[in-house]
Amino acid sequence: xxxxxxxxxxxxxxxxxxxxxxxxxxxxxxxxxxxxxxxxxxxxxxxxxxxxxxxxxxxxxxxxxxxxxxxxxxxxxxxxxxxxxxxxxxxxxxxxxxxxxxxxxxxxxxxxxxxxxxxxxxxxxxxxxxxxxxxxxxxxx
Numbered sequence: 383x384x385x386x387x388x389x390x391x392x393x394x395x396x397x398x399x400x401x402x403x404x405x406x407x408x409x410x411x412x413x414x415x416x417x418x419x420x421x422x423x424x425x426x427x428x429x430x431x432x433x434x435x436x437x438x439x440x441x442x443x444x445x446x447x448x449x450x451x452x453x454x455x456x457x458x459x460x461x462x463x464x465x466x467x468x469x470x471x472x473x474x475x476x477x478x479x480x481x482x483x484x485x486x487x488x489x490x491x492x493x494x495x496x497x498x499x500x501x502x503x504x505x506x507x508x509x510x511x512x513x514x515x516x517x518x519x520x521x522x523x
Contacts, residue, residue, distance in 0.1 A: 393423040397437050400444045407461065410501035414467040415444070415459045417505055422446050422457060425514040432518045443470070446518075454518035460496075468496040469510070471517050481513045 395401040404412060426432045426448075433451035437444065440458055447456040455477065458470040471477040473495040482491055488509065490498040497513065499505065 391424065391427060393420065395437070397439075399439050400437055403439060403442065403444060407467075408501075411461055411467040414499055414501055414503070414505070418459055418467070418469055418510070419444065419446075421505075421507055421510060422514050422518075425511050426518055429515065429519070431522060432515075435518075448518055453520070453522050455520040457514065457517050462492055462496065462498050464492075464498065466490075466498050466500045468492065468498045469513065470496040475517070475520055477513065477517045477520060480516060484512070485509055 395404065404415060407415060423435060423446075426435045426446075431451065432453050433448055435446045436449045437446055439445060440456060443458040443460040445456050445458045448454045455472050455475050460468050460470055462468050470492075471494075473493065475494075478491060478494045478497065481497065482489070488506070492498055497510075
């Protein structure tokens with residue numbers, strides 16, 4: 383009897399303000415943001431150094447940070463003015479510039495603050511997981 387692949391963990395949105403912001407995002411961008419959100423929680427769950435995440439709003443955007451361990455810098459999810467959706471980091475960290483050094487033209491960047499995605503695109507989750515891990519482990523360098 384073949385064993386089944388493990389089902390991905392579901393992470394309900396417990397913060398009503400975050401749920402409201404995500405509910406107001408256009409459907410195509412919302413799907414992308416929810417995929418990024420899932421990946422953020424998956425990466426954190428696999429790494430005990432990261433610890434539990436807090437989900438809140440910062441600057442009106444869903445934000446994820448390591449309040450218990452203080453291991454990382456905050457990640458935010460948002461909609462850039464140029465369209466699509468984005469994963470944002472604090473611009474005074476090296477998270478985005480380090481990611482750009484690894485993957486160069488594989489992604490679209492907004493300076494040192496964000497990686498931007500097009501609605502409907504298939505996300506390269508293995509690469510993005512590296513970005514998430516680097517952000518959530520930023521203070522462990």
